[in-house]
Amino acid sequence: MSENKKQSDEAIMMKIREDILTPMTKFPLSYKIWIGSLLTIIAVAIWGYIIQLQNGLGETGMRDYVSWGVYIASFVFFVATALVGMLISAVVGLVGQKWITPISRIAEMIALAFAMVAGIAIVADMGRPDRILNLFMHGRFQSPIIWDVTVVNLYIFISILLLFLPLLPDLGIIRNHMKKDLPKWQWNLYNILSLGWVGTPGQYKILHSTIRVLLILIVPVAMALHTVTSWLSALTLRAGWDSTIFGPYYVTGAFVAGSGAVLVAMYFIRKAYKLEDYITDFHFDKMGKLMVLVGLVYLYFNINEFIVPGYKMKAADADHIHTLFSLHGEYGVMFWLTQIFGLLLPITLGLFKPFRKPFPMMLIGIAIVIGAWFKRVIIVVPTMIHAYLPIQNVPEEFHHYSPTGLEITVTLGIMAMGILIVSILVKLFPVIPMWEIAEEKGVDIHKDL
């Protein structure tokens, strides 16, 4: 290797290290305020949850007829958003798209964090969380809940590996270069986690093939995860859920939600860490196009999901459709706002290049994420209002569902926990895969960097 090449490699690496590792060592006031507010929300939510534990789920707006509410809707939302890890790294990555490199780790972090809090949302919804071990002691495999518990844990496991293994070379870099810049415990942490990575060609070979196997593996697991989640509804006899396309309807909806979440995260991480050289307008443009693509597929499933029963108007379906379509229906306004701001507008605007700039993309991402959450409420709640038999001899509150303040607080707390996990992960680990960027820039990475 020529001396020149070696020097230029060293210069490139120096810049990458400088750009990506420096923000990790700084804790500006804005970051502290951000973490502080998230912790405050979580603390209030824990207090709310303790009240719920003491007094029972009667503290929520749920009753015998609408017996699933925003907890379950949030669970579905978290699982949906978590699917983005699989979309970006596996689906887009495996077809050979190179532009995902600087955002793949952000996607993986979101995936891991949201898959973990999905589990918390389920526990918050349980009447007897103290008996959660019954799932393992008395688990019956006929129940889709057992399938869901199995695939959620499998997905979390693979997501951890998919986040951790590509981190190894980066951890090696930190171990080699950051000893004087980091507190002792933190350097020790990286030292242990780097598992003695030295970056021999053999190590890279194993790393590449392992990641590839995991990327292929996570596709069916992610599909199974969200399909099973959709089956929690679709396998019941209820009119609004009695749909054969619920699996793909959920999976494609998840891609939209996840794209929105990544757009928002990309924008703020780029801004906070000054990563404009790595996450460029080009990446927002590409993500915007991807969002339009998955949005169109989701729109197609939406049309199928609503036009087919809406045309036939079977008695039970008709009630459900009326609640959603008519602006006088109980969920009419929410339905149309969600469909317009959460899906139709993002797709339409995303078609035009000026809207695929970072700032408009971030705004569209926020609309998508909020819309995605409300869409899950629309999927879960209105169906339960329409039982086959009349709802009678029960108090007025049993006929409708509106979440209580406590329920919303706990939900916000779970969301804050997901965002907190992401915020800690991006501070603790390099948010851009340094070795992959270096490799793309032609640096010879097959040595201890």
Add this chain to the structure above:
Amino acid sequence: MSKKITPEATSRRNFLKKFGISVGGATAVTSLGLLSSCVSDDEEKVPMLTTDGKVINSDKSTLKLNLNEMQKRSREGLSGKKFVMVIDLAKCKNARKCMSACQGAHHLKPEQHHINVLQTENAEGTGFYYQPKPCMQCDNPPCTKVCPVDATFKRKDGIVLIDNERCIGCRFCIAACPYSARVFNWSEPKYYEGDENAIYDMELNVPQKKGTVSKCLFSADRLRIGKLPYCVSACPNGTYWFGDANEDAVTNGTSKETVRLSNLLSDNGAYTLLPELGTKPSVYYLPPKDRMFEYKAGELNYLGEEEPKGHRS
């Protein structure tokens, strides 16, 4: 929250129940016949053997099976039986005695219905009638399939029970039931006197527990002692027939008349609710023909409230 009653309260009675009777439960029960022959009704104390071999005198009321044995026999059910209910819609006058008897027996709150008398009509303009709706005790129950922990299950006599010692409160069974037959203990249940010391009886689902599901059990505890269900016995209008499909016989809860089940069903054109869903209910309805009552529109509901408008009935 101040008057929370825990079944684990450590009274002396409970101590005896837990250790003296639980362990030696089987012995105590086999000797029950012997004991009851020498103890007259007004005597409260009976001699019993504790685990450490001492003979003590204890309240007769503590002579009960322990929880494990109760659970075991409740999960098995009664051999050779297939319980069915026939509801004659022409007879129901909305007396709601079934509802109150049921709520009393199962320690339910006024808004919790194991059986609910609905006001309904088959199609617009075909006339309203009252429709008592218990759990259908389906032969192909959608609720038991989805339970992740086998807390709700179908027994060999066809009754679908719920074990509130095992239920995790996920409410998947509530979502799965097309008949809205299940209720949930959203807050602290209604406790009756004695509930704090009672051993949980799955066949009665008493004491009720916060955070668990409850449902109609066809009064499995009454069936075990050869009696008709609470609702059936309480009806003043002869609406209910109850019996065993294997014997092909059902008895009217009011008149105590016993008839052939197959004749009753075929002579009257009986039907089941939502048969198209394939759940195979064990509850049959006789059509509301020649109704013996005047339907009063706009009646107050069971809670003395007007039913909210704007949804299907």
